[in-house]
Amino acid sequence: MKQRTIVLAVIGVVSLVGGYAAFGEADIRNYPECHTCGTSRRECSHDRMVVEYADGTKRAECGLHCAADTLLTQPSRQPKRFRVADYESKRLIDADKAQWVVYDNRNQCRGSTVELAFADGKAADRFIARYGGKRIDFGGALKIAYYEAAARLLPSGR
Numbered sequence: 001m002k003q004r005t006i007v008l009a010v011i012g013v014v015s016l017v018g019g020y021a022a023f024g025e026a027d028i029r030n031y032p033e034c035h036t037c038g039t040s041r042r043e044c045s046h047d048r049m050v051v052e053y054a055d056g057t058k059r060a061e062c063g064l065h066c067a068a069d070t071l072l073t074q075p076s077r078q079p080k081r082f083r084v085a086d087y088e089s090k091r092l093i094d095a096d097k098a099q100w101v102v103y104d105n106r107n108q109c110r111g112s113t114v115e116l117a118f119a120d121g122k123a124a125d126r127f128i129a130r131y132g133g134k135r136i137d138f139g140g141a142l143k144i145a146y147y148e149a150a151a152r153l154l155p156s157g158r
């Protein structure tokens with residue numbers, strides 16, 4: 001009897017966790033690839049974004065850099081809401097309420113800087129203590145991504 005209770009409790013926890021994970025990744029199921037570059041959003045689940053526009057459309061991006069590409073190349077679209085993955089839980093959170101960290105990563109294939117979002121400021125500070133970087137607000141992170149997107153999109157002139 002006791003064993004059965006434990007088994008049922010384990011099944012309950014597993015299905016709770018499974019349900020939670022499935023809920024948190026619904027946008028990955030619906031949009032498995034980045035609308036801008038085609039990268040697997042599961043591989044970028046830690047920094048993926050979903051941007052909602054005033055015309056009711058959504059774009060699923062692999063990260064802030066691709067979101068900035070879209071904003072630069074489609075300036076007539078009015079973004080209404082930015083959601084970004086919490087780096088730790090991978091759940092989507094409001095980008096303007098997130099604690100952003102920018103850090104330099106010259107080897108990163110999508111640019112020399114990386115902007116990551118955290119739901120919890122202490123988690124952001126732990127990341128900085130381990131990997132470096134600095135805290136920044138969403139406006140600042142978006143500005144950096146804009147500059148890098150513009151540099152990528154402009155002809156090199158060489």
Ligand SMILES: [Zn+2]
Pocket residue numbers: 034035036037038039061062063066
């Ligand atoms: Zn992308």
